Amino acid sequence: MRYDNPELRDRLAAEYVLGTLPSRSRRRFERLIADDPALATVVARWADRWAPLDTATPTEPPPPRVWRAVAARTRSRPARAPLAHQWLASLAFWRGLAVAACSAAALIVYITVSRELSGPPAPTVVAVLADQSGDPSWIAIAGPQRGEVSVSAAGPQAEDPRHSFELWGIAGGAPHALGLLRPQPGKAATIRADQLPPPGDLLAVSLEPPGGSTTGLPTGPVISKGKVLLTPP
């Protein structure tokens, strides 16, 4: 599609703000906005046109438990925390982002061009594995130790005692087992970085009998996959 056509730009912006772009088109459009301040302005203008409806929507006091949960999840962004703690905080950040999928989308519109250089340390994302609908379901991050990669659920996975989640590296089309994953968010499985396939090749998660595949190859359905983005430090 050609994105330099003003009518098309306006139409996509209108549907983006209306919320009717299909998930995939929406993500593509968000990437365009990020690089195109003029398009971001068209989007902001559409948001302005609809704003009166949100202004008129009645307020409703949320119960106190919402703030307690927010406060508990945001308490840990200390400027000078022990390294391990900081790493965990960063992980929580990425997990939150993936689970919510709500933040990246909206915020791109408003992203500032010049970012502060002194933000909190960011985790090195090695791979994001997406399910069939394209939503992130597992995430691989460098650490906690050098030469290690932690793979954890990006959101709660449907647990079933009849199967295990097994991680595979697929280098040049040939799968090799990397280990079992834990379905609870926050419970990472650690694998050796040198077992990962090279950047560009795939990581995949399949459903296997409890304890994992006994054949050395995936036997159940592949529920999630994603490219290795970089070689972890």
Next chain:
Amino acid sequence: MKRFEDRSGFGSPLQLEQLVRRTSRADATAFAMLYRQSAPKLFGIALRIVGNRDEAEEVLQESFVAVWQRAGDYDAQRGSAAGWLVTIVRHCAIDHLRRRARRPEGRKAPDELLTSLASGDRGADRSAELDALQRCLGELDEQPRRAILLAYLYGFTREEIAVALAAPVGTVKSWLRRGTERLKRCLDP
């Protein structure tokens, strides 16, 4: 930015902007104030879209975690702080709906909700923008107007609109396209 005045439930726009800026410097007090000031309005919007309190609470929680983490990305040049917060909550609520199969039921017809929103906003300082939006929506044909309102007010997908209005998806797409074009011409003469 004059998008949200005091009566909107967001507090003064300048103050809100300042709270977001302080939040970006990890100022927990400012963040708590930002929450106190904007959460009731944002919860109302989340509730309108996802249709039940439990899920609206989840959406609100995710949204504010995102606000804390990404407040540094907010750029006042590109829009009001209230608009930034609403955008986060709307997208989060729409994503939330798309991730689950079941849809909320028993909601007001979109025209009915529009009328009740417009009549509830009746103060002396009632917004001219809302009047204009309501008038321009009123100029659309009935089905395109319903399609557009189902999308904006409730986060319906094209397919869900097609089911709700008993029309092919292709027709819904053209309603959305032509409806928003007409709306824009009417709003910015």
